[in-house]
Amino acid sequence: MKTERILAELFADDPERFEPPTWSRRGALKGASLAAIGAAFGAAMPFSSRMPRGLLPAALAQASGDVPVLRMDGKAPLILLGERPLVAETPETMLDDDVTPADKMFVRNNGQIPERFAADPKTWRFRLDGEVNMPLDLTLGELESRFELVTLRLQMECGGNGRSAFVPETRGNQWNNGAISNCEWTGVRLRDVIRAAGPKEGARFTGHFGADPHLSGATDRAAISRGMPAVKAMEEHTLIATRMNGQPIPQLHGYPLRLVVPGWPGSLSQKWLTRITLLAEPHRGQGMGGTSYRLPVRPIVPGSQNDGATFADMASMPVRSVLTNLAHGTRVPANTRRIDLRGHAWAGDEEVRAVHVSLDFGATWHEMAVSPPPNRYSWQRWSGAVDLPSDGYFELWHRATDAKGRMQPHAAANWNPQGYGANAIGRAAILVG
Template sequence: MQHRRNEREGLEGKDGLSLLGDVPLVAETPEELLDDETTPIARFFVRNNGLLPQPMTDADGWTFTVDGEVERPLHLTLADLKNRFPHKTFRMVLECGGNGRSFFEPKAEGNPWTNGGVGCAEWTGVSLGDVLREAGLKDSAQFTGHFGADPDKSGSFEHQAMSRGVPIAKALEEHTLLVWAMNGEALPFIHGGPLRLIVPGWPGSLSQKWLKRIWIRDREHDGPGMTGLSYRLPVRPLAPGADGRDVENRILESMPVRSIVTAPADGTRYPAGTRTLDIRGAAWAGDDAVARVEVTLDAGATWVEAAMIPPRNRYDWTRWQVSLPLPSDGFYEIFARAMDSAGRAQPFRAANWNPNGYGCNVMHRVAVTVGPEA
């Protein structure tokens, strides 16, 4: 079938990503390659749910629809968006809902993400809320439904590979964008170009690529990725390994607080006599702010607070750094933990086990050695 071409073509131009899956194409970024304030496109992770659609040569002619519970259905081109609505650029985190999945025990279903299903880019577009206000939301409007141009994993266009949605309040946030540019360049095809959604702070599956339609609904959306256990967490803690099918669950909305160490890389060796360890990284917290980042070299017996660089705007990640004294040569394990503005901190051990492995925010561990091997 035409759409079952080599999906790895989507990794052309990528730098150092780790391939997690071919069909659909999934690749994550090693933590040490996330050391830039703005994640370069070449190092931005890739997550597809279906196959790649056919690229479009006339980007400004791309069309999409806003319909459903609105007074005035809209049929717009990308050129219409650019000409009729105020442009906005924000640097914001985009994170897969399964980021951290591989740290659950026992293993959960899905792509084995470590910490690299995340990136923080500059996104340019218009606020979805401005478009929805022009369409005129009816009093009955409760939820969005998102639809893209990509075929499902079989190559069929009859069913959506993924169609998720958000409550209207989230859709109306200023930072929820219809995006046509990334880091000042035309939005790359592999990242949803020429038009995609960015729903910051919530699972990346909501940020529909190759956007064709926003359906305003009078109820919670029930497209693929919205039912069963998809992107849901148990309301009450499950025993690890439980199937979770007969328990109350909730939709995964705001992503949990997380920090990563971006330097040094795991396995770094320093010369004998090194007595200062310079550590830096990034932290983010879904809808919330990062309140504090702390680092330990002694498994949590003592913690040192890192200095944080204020984020550029809401949903930007917080870059942090700290210099720690080393008492001697030897082997050291770095653990970093962030705390959000609601007082929630990362755990040492993966918590809130669920069958599909969502929302794991266990602390990142990096091991380094000073001097020769023992």
């Protein structure tokens, strides 16, 4: 299928018919009327009668200007969300690979990027201490020679992925759905290292430390230092990684040593890893407590202030899907009556049970084929096709359902001040003809 032009270009070409309203990334109209929408789409929206009342066409969620792009050696042109710290999102159509290439992996930093370790990477030192009988101080080379090396495809996702869907807007980088990767990681199991240190009975939590300087440059403050329950640390897929996609980990992504804690917020996967400590109580490092990577146990009023005292730490990430072979805003040739679709879906600790696609604003849904993961915590390929009744404006809605029956909601749920856990259904606008 030949892809032609995006909808924004059509608005620019024909201002008499397409009188463009002003819109934001979350699709909220600014100073435009519903009449403008009708002029643009009304006669060419075959399923307009099924659009839920009050819902705006997804095409209006396209940014109406230049999107900042990351320009960096070794990285694809990602969407630049911030420079201090460096944050960049992967467009969904760049997530089509079963194994995410290093250049397409999203970027999320909390502090400064440390200078590259200039010595032999095998001399990088790592320490495991705290509630253990025999603290370990090992080089990277000793880790690799002493413990079994494993290679797994593992999802890594920012806790704020999908944040831009929250209304009202929350704090933090306004991610769409591209703060996700599924790389092939090689390393040693964290549990093997913990067992070698002889954990004490009171070792119930971890604390993680890295070499990245605080954004301010302060030497007495960590850029980020999070921790997790020991049960997750002892899970066999939690790795101390030394290689990514068969190569040394890129500097931007934690060279030469990092944690990989799949299925849980990516902030736990400490980059430039130097130390893990075992604790009897939850870690109190930077990025712990309050509203940081924590969710309301009971719903709170959207937009309200809250100190997070009654919140709980994020654990397994929610079910989510991306459409990877067709970009939001694509125009396809006239008389196209069938479109092949494919993408990926994942669900934190769980497997994905089903993916469905709707053409008529959620009135009916078509089930797609979902492939099993090559190993636990890898995302899963979904694919299928939909038939189009005519030319016109359509929205491809896609939603995934996990093994426990939890599916992506129509709107971002459980609003929280820092915008974690938003996993609303995906909506991609296309114009046929």
